[in-house]
Amino acid sequence: MIRGFLVLLISTVSAIADTGEDYKKEIEPLLDIYCYSCHGDGTSKGDFAMDEFESLSSHLDDMNHWLPVWRNIRSQIMPPSDEDQLEIVEKKKVLEWIERSVFRLDPEHPDPGRVTIRRLNRNEYRYAVKDLLGVEFETEDYFPPDDSGYGFDNNGDVLSISPLLMEKYISAAEEVVMRALPKGSSRQVPVKVIEGNKFQQSEDENETGRWIPFKEKSRVVAHPEIKWDGEYEVTVEYQIRGAAEATDQEAVLKVKCGGKELGEEVMGWDQREIIKLQGTVPLKKGRSAFEVEVTPEKPAGDGQEEQALVVHRVVIKGPLGGEHREYSKGYRMIFVDGEPSGNAADKERYARKIMRSFVSRAFRRPIEDPTIDRLVAIVKEVDAQAGKSFEDGIREAITTCLCSPRFLFRVEIQPEPDNPEKVVLLDEYALASRLSFFLWGSVPDDELLSLAFNKKLRANLKEQVKRMLGDPKAKRLVMDFVGQWLQTRDVTTVPLEPHRILGLRRRDDASRIFNVRLLDDMRIETEMLFEFILMNGRPVEEMISARYSFLNERLAKFYGIEGVAGEDFVPVDLTAHPERGGVLTHGSYLIVSSNPTRTSPVKRGLFVLDNLLGTPAPPPPPNTPELEEASREAGSNPTMREMMQIHRDKPDCRGCHARMDPIGLGLENFDALGRYRVTEHGKPIDAAGELLTGEKFANVAELKEILATDRRDDFYRCLSEKLLTFAIGRGVEYFDAPTIDLLVDRLKKKDGKLEELIMGIIESAPFQKRRGSD
Incomplete structure (x- = not known):
């Protein structure tokens, strides 16, 4: 010894x-x-x-x-x-x-890092109750915004819970269950939904209910199939959009169903997310015309923006007489064997089956008998009360589950607790949960839990990842990751003054060129590029260098690209437009990295350094002078490059600006709204520059090429760190360096395929393992 x-x-x-x-x-x-x-x-x-x-x-x-x-x-x-x-x-x-x-890091045995118990964020809660109970729940109306850590709102260190938030979870659970299993839900009046984009103008099918301007009379029509004659309740859910500030403009909304008038309403400036127009009408069996008509009532005042009606959906409930009923979606998901019998013993067995099925999915692992016993006791107690039923008992038990920490928090059973020196594999249920929240933002489905139960999930990991990425729920990964990594979530809320950027006096003149529909189009363009690269095995550097994009007629026209028609997004070859292609030329990036009235080379450069190259600049020193001070020194109508040169000459500013400015000024051909231009104040724009690492470029096309080739390894490393952070819910630390190196090497060997990066993260030590907590 x-x-x-x-x-x-x-x-x-x-x-x-x-x-x-x-x-x-x-x-x-x-x-x-x-x-x-x-x-x-x-x-x-x-x-x-x-x-x-x-x-x-x-x-x-x-x-x-x-x-x-x-x-x-x-x-x-x-x-x-x-x-x-x-x-x-x-x-x-x-x-x-x-x-x-x-650091004494061992590349052969990477440190998996710490695990922080964290609650579900708003998106995860919304997706979970949708997948468990079929309920579309507007979490934004119930819960406060989630904080972000390391750029993402699923970071464990910021997802704490307060007594007030717990009260909101209890209230939300009651509302969710009541929507899933409304009173009398065993046999419910049938409900049919028509989405707003199904309402079309007869003259132009590209004009839909998603945008009906106030300024001119317009009518859109849908033709749903009605199954039975009878009285129906019809609800039109809509919102008013277009004007960021209050306006005098008004219009009259009139809705007809099957030739009968449902209702009429005067619409003005209104920022509510959902407004409802509801009424009852008699309908005949067969195809029925549902018409939404807008008639101008009062014009916008001088300088005010134009408004439009956005139809979200129309809900048709009926016939109301009760002669035709069907199970609700929530009822079918919970009561898998239909309605319960009247026998007490059968009811108890059914309650046990329902609760074991539901709770194992909600809690993401098999449930022990004592927990099932307590929940079944709740069902029986409620069922025994006067005026209550078996369904009421199931509601109460499910509400209890949705308030449980085992649903609200992502908790992992530790294979070897109280031993921080020991690194162990996650059990397969915890792995299933990590997989589903990473790729779907929600709870595991039955197939994942079944594989985990049989201890076969790790053996079938690649097949399951492929299956999950092919599922429509993978769209959530695209929206949540891209929305935060590239900030597309923020594009519709950026404080812009389009009339000043466009050089127009009136806001309403600007709204005819640039409005909220374009902002949403820009978000979709960026998300579709990421999704296409992921689903089609394209090299991920095409996020920067792609010579194609996904555009609809409205966005293509704004970009100055011809040959695109219609509301739907289609792939567009940009070979003839070398200035376009890749996220650096997307309106989403160009807008979120601009100021309200002008471009910002500093913000654009910082964005690239932080989100694409992973080389963030240090924070600015205190009392940094504003760029506008340089404009006063530069004389009449200086270009951005001239102002930046004066600003950069100040000793406190020079070092950091040498990193940011070449990138930001290389994108100066794009104004603050994302339009391409060649002059500024009548002077030619000089987009040439040299990166700190020595690469020179003459224009944005050459800048993109450098970032996607010479600086490709930096981009691979940055993306690996961002996606790993999103996947494991904590920031990347120094001990993750071997893991990041492995991910970068995998991208190099696998032609930059995004699916390979995702698979590499799922197979990595931080995703598969954990330390025993002390």
Whole structure:
């Protein structure tokens, strides 16, 4: 035993000595060249010295010292951009030495990192109750916005819960269950839904109920099939959009069903998400004309924006006489064997079957008998009350489940708790849950849980990932990840002043060129590009370099691209438009990275550094002067490049702007709304530049090519970090470096296929394993 200890001690001392020698021979000379002018030889800018230590061994064990060094070199924050930069080989040598010798990372056994218990965010809650109970629940109306951590709202560190929020969850659970199983839901009056885009103008089918302007008389019609003669309740759900600020404009909405008038309403400026017009009408069996008509009533005032009616859907309920009834969707999902019998023993068996099926899906793992016993007792107790029924008992039990921490929180059973030194595989139920929340934003389905029960999920992982990506629910991954990574979620809420950008005096003139429909089109364009690359095995760098896009007639016209007709998005070859293609030329990116009245090369450059290259610039120093100060020094109508040059000449601004400005100015051909232009204030726009790493470009096409080729590895690394952060619900840490290296290598070997990156993340240690918590 003593001999073994001595052997271990000698090997440890030898390893430390080797590390010290490597440091002296390989690393310290590089630090002397690139770092000591500011952080050595008696200088300690930012109160950080790199050559002051009592002993070499303690210096090499000082994580607090080397962690910022590693982070700043890795993200290219240090050395400052106006100083000599490490060569690629030198940078790799320093980073690998820190990871190997200081952090002691083992690429063969990556650290899976910590796991934070976290509640479901608003999207996950909405998707979960939809998949469990068939209920479309507007979580935005019930819960406050989720905080974000590391750029995503599923980060465990920010998803806490307060007593007030718990009260909201209890209230929400009651509402969800009542919608899924309304009173008398065993046999319900049939309901039919017509989406707003099914209402079309007879003269132009591309004009639908999704946008009916107030300014001129217009009528759209749908022709649903009515099954039976009778009295029907019809509800039109709509909203008013177009004008960001209050306007005098009004119009009259008139709805007819089967030739009978349902109702009439005067519409004005209204920012409610859903407005309802409801009434009852007699309908005949067969195809029936449902008409939505808008007639101008009062014009917009001087300078005010135009408005439009957006029909979300029309809900047809009936016949109301009760002669025709059917099971509701929620009832069919819960009462899998139909209505219960009157026998008490049969009811108990049925309640046990229902609760075991529902709760195992809601809690994401098999449920122990005592829990089932308590829930069945609730069903029986309620059923026994006067005026109550078996269905009421099931409602109460399901409501209880939806209020449980085991539904509201993503909790993983620890295979080996209380042992933070031990790394263990997740059990297969926890793996199924991680998979489903990553790819679907929701609870696992029966197939995942069945495989987990039989301990066959890991053995069938690739097939399951392929199945899940092919499911319509994978659209949620696209919307949630792209919406936050590329900020497409924000495009419809950016504070813009289009009339000033377009050089128009009146807001209403601007709204005829640029309105909220275009903003939504821009979001869809970016999401469709990501989805196409994912589903068709395209190299992910086409997010930057694609020579195609997905456009409808409205967006193509705004971009100045001919040959696209209709409301639907179609693939468009952009070979004849080299200025377009890739996310850097999408209106979604160009708008969220602009100011309300002008472009912002700083925001555009920062966006690329942070979200595409993973090399964020340091925060600006305090009291940084505004760009508008430079405009006063530049004379009459200066171009953006002229103002940025004056701003960049200030000593406090020069270093950071050398990183951001070349990228931002390279995109200056696009105005703050995303339109392409060649002049600014009558002067030709100069989009040429040189990146901090030395690559030169003459225009946006060449800039995109550089980012997708010369800087491809940076993009692969950045995307890997972003998607891993989204998948595991925590920020990427220093100990994740081996995992990120593996993901980047996989992308290189697999032709940049996005599906391979997703598979690599799912197979990675942070996704598959966990430490035992202490």
